[in-house]
Amino acid sequence: MAAAAGPSSSVKETLPPALGSTSQPPPVFDGTTRLYICYFCPFAQRAWVTRNLKGLQDKMELVAIDLQDKPAWYKDKVYAQGTVPSLEHDSEVRGESLDLIRYIDSNFDGPALLPEDAAKRQFADELFASANAFTKALYSPLLSHAAVSDELRLWINSKLTYPSSTTGPSS
Numbered sequence: 718m719a720a721a722a723g724p725s726s727s728v729k730e731t732l733p734p735a736l737g738s739t740s741q742p743p744p745v746f747d748g749t750t751r752l753y754i755c756y757f758c759p760f761a762q763r764a765w766v767t768r769n770l771k772g773l774q775d776k777m778e779l780v781a782i783d784l785q786d787k788p789a790w791y792k793d794k795v796y797a798q799g800t801v802p803s804l805e806h807d808s809e810v811r812g813e814s815l816d817l818i819r820y821i822d823s824n825f826d827g828p829a830l831l832p833e834d835a836a837k838r839q840f841a842d843e844l845f846a847s848a849n850a851f852t853k854a855l856y857s858p859l860l861s862h863a864a865v866s867d868e869l870r871l872w873i874n875s876k877l878t879y880p881s882s883t884t885g886p887s888s
């Protein structure tokens with residue numbers, strides 16, 4: 718991502734409480750732009766960081782969902798996939814964190830985060846894909862409380878090893 722101009726990400730914001738199964742839904746499709754997240758979800762954090770870097774704190778309402786006690790209305794009324802993040806905008810709800818980074822960057826005000834140059838853009842896409850594979854590989858066993866296999870451990874280590882250094886995080 719290109720360097721974001723201005724101190725948009727340092728805006729102080731009072732974070733809303735996470736909504737659970739007994740919480741009322743927000744007035745969905747009332748024209749408000751809403752980003753549904755879970756504070757602890759690394760995928761949701763991507764979209765949340767993008768919103769903040771663009772300085773959209775006042776234009777994109779944050780709705781935190783408690784995934785341990787997920788409200789039924791989230792899947793029924795907001796996003797049928799039931800995952801976070803999702804973005805309610807222009808009477809539609811979109812998901813998939815990497816798509817949302819691109820969507821928020823190109824459809825909202827604020828500093829452009831992704832490069833316009835085709836080669837740089839391709840590099841950004843490769844970085845996204847690599848970071849995504851890494852997060853998924855690390856997060857899936859954590860979520861399912863499964864043991865990390867030796868194969869996965871080796872793969873993660875290979876991603877953490879700096880090519881020109883023997884003192885990277887894997888050593």
Ligand SMILES: N[C@@H](CCC(=O)N[C@@H](CS)C(=O)NCC(=O)O)C(=O)O
Nearest residue numbers: 758759760784799800801802813814
């Ligand atoms: N590929 C999706 C993955 C999103 C995802 O798996 N989010 C998890 C939380 S980290 C989720 O919403 N899980 C549904 C649940 O826990 O009920 C993306 O990148 O947006």
